[in-house]
Amino acid sequence: MGNSRSSQTHELIWREMPHQVRELHYAVVLNDLDTVRELMSQGVNINFPWYNSSPNISVKDGSTPLINAVSLNYMELVETLVYAGAYINKCDRNGCTPLYKAAFHGRPALIELLSRSGADVNLPDFLGKTPLYICVNNAIVHSCMLAVQKLLAEGAIVDKQDRKGHAPVHIASQWKNSAILKMLIKANSNPNIVDNKGRTPLFICVSSLSTKLYKEDLRNMLPCACILFSAGADMLNLTEWLLYKGAGISDDLMRYTSSADFQNWYEIQIRQPQSLKNMCRKTIQMKLSRMGPLVEMCPKLPIPTSLQAFVSRKMFYREENVT
Known part of the structure; x- marks a missing residue:
């Protein structure tokens, strides 16, 4: 398993997408594990990101098969790709890693699998938002208390701030999410941390x-x-x-x-x-x-x-x- 991130994404994303790679992405979206295994046995590059060859930019551009499997919550497929050597910290065009996607959707089992397979639990996206940050931000939608707990247990830096100086504790306070706020404070979050505008x-x-x-x-x-x-x-x-x-x-x-x-x-x-x-x-x-x-x-x-x-x-x- 490699740990390459954005450099390999940018190296590959503008190449023409090989037919087998496109078939692999389709198989992942369909959760077709047999086809994925067959393509891997033929030596397909499992780290080649999706690239839409038309002039219109696809929302999936830069997404690897592993990122898509995580986004779709296909646990067995994620395990298969990870054990086959998928780059665990490779990000999409927005800087989102597979673990970031797992946190985004509030999936504690995937967070644990990826973290214990070598994923960096603190890698932020290109706006400086960490997996913990995005998990707290989306908690109101995904009810992801367990995901927040798992991220903290796996070593998430509780007060890591984004480019605007916002830490997870700011976001929990913004959403009035007292349960998650209590978890962050228990994990030693600073109640007086300020963002770039001095806001606690x-x-x-x-x-x-x-x-x-x-x-x-x-x-x-x-x-x-x-x-x-x-x-x-x-x-x-x-x-x-x-x-x-x-x-x-x-x-x-x-x-x-x-x-x-x-x-x-x-x-x-x-x-x-x-x-x-x-x-x-x-x-x-x-x-x-x-x-x-x-x-x-x-x-x-x-x-x-x-x-x-x-x-x-x-x-x-x-x-x-x-x-």
């Missing part, structure tokens, strides 16, 4: 709070906010934001929280004015935002690195206030 998981979770759908939105957000609070997240100016968007957390909404510590914290915060520390932080951020991206400007401040990190975590405020 809490900010991502709560910033979209709607005034018109306040109660419904907040009901979905509170379980994640409690998980992040318990993990030591910077709570920013959350109470100020809740009062700006609605009426804070009412008693009937508070029952959606499972943390007595969070409830006690909120009861104290809601009766107090904003801290001087947070007021200063918000003022600095609003000034810096006129000069450039927050995460780029904060390291230039003549203050200790711990304070730079503190200031770089974006606060809740109306964007029109900074123009």
Whole structure:
């Protein structure tokens, strides 16, 4: 089994596709294991990617037989190709490896098979999204709790970020997926990790709070906010934001929280004015935002690195206030 990735994909994709290779791809799509074995016995190149010879680009362009077998969830066919020497980390034209595809569709058995056959569980696509990232992102569709667990068990880097600085914990918070968020936090995900705009998981979770759908939105957000609070997240100016968007957390909404510590914290915060520390932080951020991206400007401040990190975590405020 080889570990070549994009270089061999690009080397082969623009060649004319041999007839036998095309037949192999058809056999894989049809889950025709006998034909696949017959073609392999004739020496067909099992790593040759699909190439659509017409002017129209096919969505499968660059996909190897192994990638297609994984996408279609053909376990026996995947095993056959892997044991025959299919390149385990070879990607398609978007940088997606077979294991990435298994994660995309939330398939724990295939993740385990590929990982234990030598697949790199942390290879990202060309946008920097890892298998764990895409699995968390698609969890709302595929209900792939087990797939997330399997990726973590196989060594997925929990806080690996994409090109925009988004980590899996940002995505779980965005989708308000408290079950997966709890798994990521248990795997030592950083509750204060910031993306390229300085947004923490809490900010991502709560910033979209709607005034018109306040109660419904907040009901979905509170379980994640409690998980992040318990993990030591910077709570920013959350109470100020809740009062700006609605009426804070009412008693009937508070029952959606499972943390007595969070409830006690909120009861104290809601009766107090904003801290001087947070007021200063918000003022600095609003000034810096006129000069450039927050995460780029904060390291230039003549203050200790711990304070730079503190200031770089974006606060809740109306964007029109900074123009």
